[in-house]
Amino acid sequence: MTVFLCSKYDTAITPELAELAAIPDVFDDERDRDKKTRRAPSTVPRGHYVIDPEPWGPPYVMQHDQDDPKPAQSRGPLVCREEGFVISAGSRQTVLLHPDDAAGLQPLPNWENSNGCCGPTGDEGLNRACPCGAPVATLAADCFGPCELHLDPVRTYALSQ
Ligand SMILES: [Zn+2]
Ligand SMILES: [Zn+2]
Numbered sequence: 001m002t003v004f005l006c007s008k009y010d011t012a013i014t015p016e017l018a019e020l021a022a023i024p025d026v027f028d029d030e031r032d033r034d035k036k037t038r039r040a041p042s043t044v045p046r047g048h049y050v051i052d053p054e055p056w057g058p059p060y061v062m063q064h065d066q067d068d069p070k071p072a073q074s075r076g077p078l079v080c081r082e083e084g085f086v087i088s089a090g091s092r093q094t095v096l097l098h099p100d101d102a103a104g105l106q107p108l109p110n111w112e113n114s115n116g117c118c119g120p121t122g123d124e125g126l127n128r129a130c131p132c133g134a135p136v137a138t139l140a141a142d143c144f145g146p147c148e149l150h151l152d153p154v155r156t157y158a159l160s161q
Contacts, residue, residue, distance in 0.1 A: 006130040038143035057090035095151035118143040
């Protein structure tokens with residue numbers, strides 16, 4: 001079992017979690033979304049985590065093939081900025097978990113990087129902070145795209161038993 005801690009003051013931000021063997025596939029079916037929050041079911045079930053080998057978060061760079069763009073980050077939607085479709089060139093190895101397994105995290109002041117329609121899209125950068133104030137994670141929880149929390153691999157660390 002593994003607990004994840006904030007790198008700043010070594011405080012636990014998750015309960016004990018078990019590692020999944022692989023990232024669960026996402027089936028984005030409108031009927032599975034919560035009627036009120038419009039969130040999809042979390043990619044990762046409660047009590048588990050999995051390391052995401054795909055790039056996540058900023059910097060976002062221009063995609064080479066603008067006629068056949070890919071999602072900006074794993075499992076998410078296409079993101080078109082002023083200059084064109086972008087793709088993440090951010091950290092690999094973010095820790096993917098159920099948002100409710102890090103329930104103590106809070107939005108950043110002024111909801112920084114939390115833009116979205118019904119919730120944060122999660123494609124602007126870190127948007128959730130440890131109670132100590134350090135930004136440590138990105139929540140994606142909008143009415144399109146996946147619902148999941150990514151812990152930053154530098155601002156948090158794992159302690160396994
Ligand atoms: Zn919406
Ligand atoms: Zn902290």
